[in-house]
Amino acid sequence: MSDQITAVDKVAVDVAPEDVLLDAAGISKVFGGLVAVNDVNFVVPHKAIVSLIGPNGAGKTTFFNCLTGLYRPTTGRVSFDGVDITAKRPDIVTRAGVARTFQNIKLFRTMTATENVQVGMHPRLRARVTGMVLRTPFVRREEKAGRERARELLELVGLKRKDELAMNLPYGDQRRLEIARALASEPKLLLLDEPTAGMNAKESEELRRLMEKLRTEQDISILLIEHDMKVIMNVSDHITVLDHGEKIAEGTPQEVRENPRVIEAYLGSQA
Known part of the structure; x- marks a missing residue:
């Protein structure tokens, strides 16, 4: 391990404990003989x-998958907000x-934009199966509130076509929809895997402003x-x-630039 990496690891460790939201320590992932x-x-x-x-191929998405429970790290520990989430199921994370x-958009293509965002709310819903079957007043109120919140989130990310099927949305709007669906779970930490892919310069700048807004107004890392x-x-x-x-x-x-x-x-080394 180089002196450069030793130095930067020390910087990461020096973040005050009360300021740390996610702490991934010694994460490795091995597939057969491939590290x-x-x-x-x-x-x-x-x-x-x-x-x-x-x-490309540096291991970025694999690292994401280790943080979010899609992969079990071969070695290492992931702590989030003081809780060990190493190798926990994605729904628990x-x-x-x-x-x-x-990186590759994963939407429910035959559902509307609003319905896609409502799916993202399920980790926070309080209704149970019996209530859903009986269509109790509580369930109906929760569904109405969820629909209104979904449309607010679509407005937040700049997606106007709220009742359009996901499959009919332009590529950039599908990216926005995926972000809105992620926000529906009320995260403290949002992981974005190549969110500007397929966007033009104007759309990329709008997304940059959205990230700043989420950090400053929603307290989301x-x-x-x-x-x-x-x-x-x-x-x-x-x-x-x-x-x-x-x-x-x-x-x-x-x-990093320098x-x-x-x-x-x-x-390459010639540079």
């Missing part, structure tokens, strides 16, 4: 926007306050995987760089 993520330490503070970048979007370096550099408080599953750099946008190992990872 996809190798001994990564990672911290997300409260009300921060933290980005995870690296070349969601109820704890972690929500995410996916954001962990971002993104290939649009303009978005990354303009929105991130802190950036971590992975290459071949290992953390090679960490710091402010300016520090790091020789990051330049080499993206552009």
Whole structure:
């Protein structure tokens, strides 16, 4: 392990305990003989926007999957808001306050935008099966409130076509819809996997402003995987760089931009 990584790990550890929302320590994920993520330490503070970048195949999405319960880490521990969530089921992680979007959009295509967002509310609903079958007044009130909240969230992310089937929405609106559905679970931490993919420059800038708004007005921390370096550099408080599953750099946008190992990872040794 290089001196550079030793130094940046020390920075992560030095975050005051009361400021830490997510603490991933020594995370590794091995598939057979392939080491996809190798001994990564990672911290997300409260009300921060933290980005995870690296070349294709660097292990970013695998790391996301280890944090959210889709993969069981081979080694390491994940603590969220002081609670150990290592290898917990995705629904338990969601109820704890972690929500995410996916690199490849995963929507209910034959449901409306509003209905898709309502699905995201299920971890917070209080109605039970008996009440749903009997259509009790409580269930009807909860469904009405949920529909109104879903439409508020769609307005928040800038999606106007609330009653359109998800399959008929443009690609950029489908990305917005996925974010609104994630927000419906009332997360403390939102993980976004390449949210500006397929968006034009104007849409990407609107999404950057949305992330700032979520942080300042909703007190939501954001962990971002993104290939649009303009978005990354303009929105991130802190950036971590992975290459071949290992953390090679960490710091402010300016520090990462000037790091020789990051330049080499993206552009090759000739750069």
